[in-house]
Amino acid sequence: MSAPELAVARTLRAAGRQPPLPFRVDLGGGRWLTMDRLLRVLPGKRLVGDAHCDGRRVLAKLFVGRRGEKRWQQEAAGLEALRRAALPTPELVAATAMAGGGYALLTAFLDPAESLADCWARLSQRPPGDVEALAVLAPALTLLGRLHAAGLVQDDLHLGNFLRHDGHLFVIDGDAVRVVSRGQPLAAAPACANLAVLLAQLPPAWQQQAALLAAYSAGAGQALPGPDVANLREQIERVRAWRVRDLLAKSVRDCTLFAVERTATRFRSVLRREAEELAPLLAAPDRALSAGSLLKDGATCTVARVEAKGRALLVKRYNLKDLRHALSRLWRPSRGWHSWREAHRLRFFGIPTPAPLALIEERLGPLRRRAWLISEFCSGPNLLTHLSADRAPPADEAKAILDLFASMCRQRISHGDLKATNLLWQGGQVVLIDLDAVAQHRTALAHARAWRRDRARLLRNWPSGSALHRWLDEQLPVA
Incomplete structure (x- = not known):
């Protein structure tokens, strides 16, 4: 079998989201890294994946962007800060410049492992105080208390940055770990603000759970006073407002969550994880409508239940009923655009609505015409x-x-x-x-x-x- 293709920072930047796998990177000094599987890609900036180096399986972060050195240094410094504070984080294997430009940071690959976000996704509908759900969340709050007691904050604080492995919880993503007061506990204000970032990602009924605040205080110990509940609630609302604005902005631009394409005649946004499976439907939504089970065929919208690889979906086309109606819609976001964003807003707040999967708009330059919204099909009675x-x-x-x-x-x-x-x-x-x-x-x-x-x-x-x-x-x- 031939050796994997050699890659350098320049070629990895140019490869976008899908560089050919596997590929090799020269780490210098006779060391080579082989990337086997990509877990996350920020095109032109950073690649994260499952790799091996010197016969050892590692999690590799390759910084290939123009400002990669700064991000690489931040990542290494964050991991070192966690280690100094005796906080659980994967072992650092190597932090080095790559021979062909760019920088690599390798940590031990934890297997099997599951992010706390995935654990919580299975339990998020449980009632507040549910014992099993608390067993997932409480350790993260305790670990955050320890982080704050050591004078550290996590600026990208979310459940995906906690990893469960072999009965233990680890903090990952050193890039976002910042030393505020080394060896001294945080002041009350920054501690409360950082705690609010994590709690704001939970359903409202969970945010003031005494058991979660107690778990945080247990981690912080005597170093930090318990958070002021009124101030914490205010901070949570501020964070939630920012997060929903951020999500709605991301829903219509190309990013990790959404795959967006714009041409002179078409706009398309689809959940990235759904893009491959929905590709035939997105290419010809009217064909899917015609082949589906028609639920409504009105002047302003046509709705059908369609099958996509054995999965029931709903396709809604927003029609233009006459010339006057078409002219009135040219400069405004379509009703499909509005429904797409509002569906994401509702689901962010835990308000039940069918999952929005994709949006298509027909365009003439900046002018908008018809639109299609694809979502999960809800079969329940009205x-x-x-x-x-x-x-x-x-x-x-x-x-x-x-x-x-x-x-x-x-x-x-x-x-x-x-x-x-x-x-x-x-x-x-x-x-x-x-x-x-x-x-x-x-x-x-x-x-x-x-x-x-x-x-x-x-x-x-x-x-x-x-x-x-x-x-x-x-x-x-x-x-």
């Missing part, structure tokens, strides 16, 4: 057919209805067309669909006005004297 007007909803449905609207009101989100047919019962949740008019309001007053309209529209689905109408009127939040 509430108009599922609920009886003659009685209050069963306990499970009642709780799910109230939970949905409590979450929406807490985030100042309105729907804009709250027909019962836009609420589906699926998997023990009420799922929100048809997001063309969804909005998150900046002020309580603006939300109150919108919620009054939503509330009134929902109540009109059932006769005013019916038991269900009376129950909803009594139980729903008032404006």
